[in-house]
Amino acid sequence: MATEPKKIIIDTDPGVDDAMAILLALRSPEVEVIGLTTIYGNVYTTLATRNALHLLEIAGRTDIPVAEGSHVTITQGTKLRIADFVHGADGLGNQNFHPPKGKPIKQSAADFIVEQANLYPGKITVVALGPLTNIALAIQQDPAFVKNIGQIVILGGAFAVNGNVNPAAEANIFGDPDAADIVFTCGADVVAVGINVTHQVVMTDADRDKLVCSNGKYAQYLCKILEVYFSYHHDAYSTKGVYLHDPTALLVAVNPSLFTYMEGVIRVQTSGITRGLTLLYNKQKRFAEITEWSDKPSVKVAVTVDAPAVVKLFMDRLMDS
Numbered sequence: 001m002a003t004e005p006k007k008i009i010i011d012t013d014p015g016v017d018d019a020m021a022i023l024l025a026l027r028s029p030e031v032e033v034i035g036l037t038t039i040y041g042n043v044y045t046t047l048a049t050r051n052a053l054h055l056l057e058i059a060g061r062t063d064i065p066v067a068e069g070s071h072v073t074i075t076q077g078t079k080l081r082i083a084d085f086v087h088g089a090d091g092l093g094n095q096n097f098h099p100p101k102g103k104p105i106k107q108s109a110a111d112f113i114v115e116q117a118n119l120y121p122g123k124i125t126v127v128a129l130g131p132l133t134n135i136a137l138a139i140q141q142d143p144a145f146v147k148n149i150g151q152i153v154i155l156g157g158a159f160a161v162n163g164n165v166n167p168a169a170e171a172n173i174f175g176d177p178d179a180a181d182i183v184f185t186c187g188a189d190v191v192a193v194g195i196n197v198t199h200q201v202v203m204t205d206a207d208r209d210k211l212v213c214s215n216g217k218y219a220q221y222l223c224k225i226l227e228v229y230f231s232y233h234h235d236a237y238s239t240k241g242v243y244l245h246d247p248t249a250l251l252v253a254v255n256p257s258l259f260t261y262m263e264g265v266i267r268v269q270t271s272g273i274t275r276g277l278t279l280l281y282n283k284q285k286r287f288a289e290i291t292e293w294s295d296k297p298s299v300k301v302a303v304t305v306d307a308p309a310v311v312k313l314f315m316d317r318l319m320d321s
């Protein structure tokens with residue numbers, strides 16, 4: 001069974017759970033990480049780039065290029081919502097690591113994504129873990145992109161549940177709703193994993209103790225940066241653990257059969273009090289009138305997850321590193 005690993009680009013705003021997802025990807029033989037692209041969200045883009053380079057140095061994988069992404073939203077907005085209260089001011093649990101030695105490549109994130117999709121038509125999966133600005137830019141930049149890109153896996157949205165920024169909106173979609181609407185309706189093979197799914201995947205305090213006790217190099221690193229993320233969850237959600245948002249979405253690229261999916265058309269609310277709301281039309285009713293969902297392409301949306309299997313895979317791969 002010598003199947004080629006799937007080539008993935010991780011578009012990321014590291015971020016504690018981004019760090020988890022990146023390290024998990026590097027420990028997953030099913031995928032080959034061919035690049036990291038950066039975006040604002042959990043931190044500003046400049047810091048996201050620095051953290052991406054740092055994580056690759058920790059992992060000994062400085063062969064993987066980092067391309068810096070947009071500093072503004074797709075509508076040139078500069079008033080960004082940064083979730084440093086979830087991850088620490090440095091994005092990685094306030095550890096104040098040394099600056100990385102490496103530098104990002106000259107290409108922008110969107111240019112890199114477009115180039116790779118052209119080089120390997122149908123073969124690249126983008127795993128988008130932050131606001132969708134870079135992906136929307138790639139779509140706008142190259143009319144052939146939606147045909148060339150293999151799949152876009154999106155961590156984002158809150159499907160038929162409350163958001164985590166406010167009751168309407170999930171953080172990544174709220175970060176750039178206009179970009180999200182472009183990506184969801186672009187016609188590419190898109191899979192969305194919302195917080196209705198990731199909130200089922202909890203790494204408990206006991207799991208963290210197991211990581212602490214293991215000799216895994218990546219496990220040890222993660223334990224250093226986890227404190228802020230854990231205490232935020234204890235305060236905000238009264239859970240005895242943290243949500244594994246980004247690693248869960250990454251596992252859609254690694255092993256899609258850990259999830260079940262439905263299909264439908266997703267539109268994003270771009271203004272008003274429900275800005276950032278994701279609304280899935282499941283096509284069960286044929287409406288008499290033309291709607292804003294009519295004639296838009298369908299995407300896949302994760303609906304259930306084998307949460308124990310996801311947590312186990314995450315733990316096993318990080319402890320065995």
Ligand SMILES: O=c1[nH]cnc2c1ncn2[C@@H]1O[C@H](CO)[C@@H](O)[C@H]1O
Pocket residue numbers: 015016017018042083086129164165170171172195236245246
């Ligand atoms: O309460 C929150 N507010 C803002 N961002 C959050 C919160 N919890 C998690 N994340 C971040 O946003 C993505 C999931 O929506 C995750 O990447 C997580 O790191």
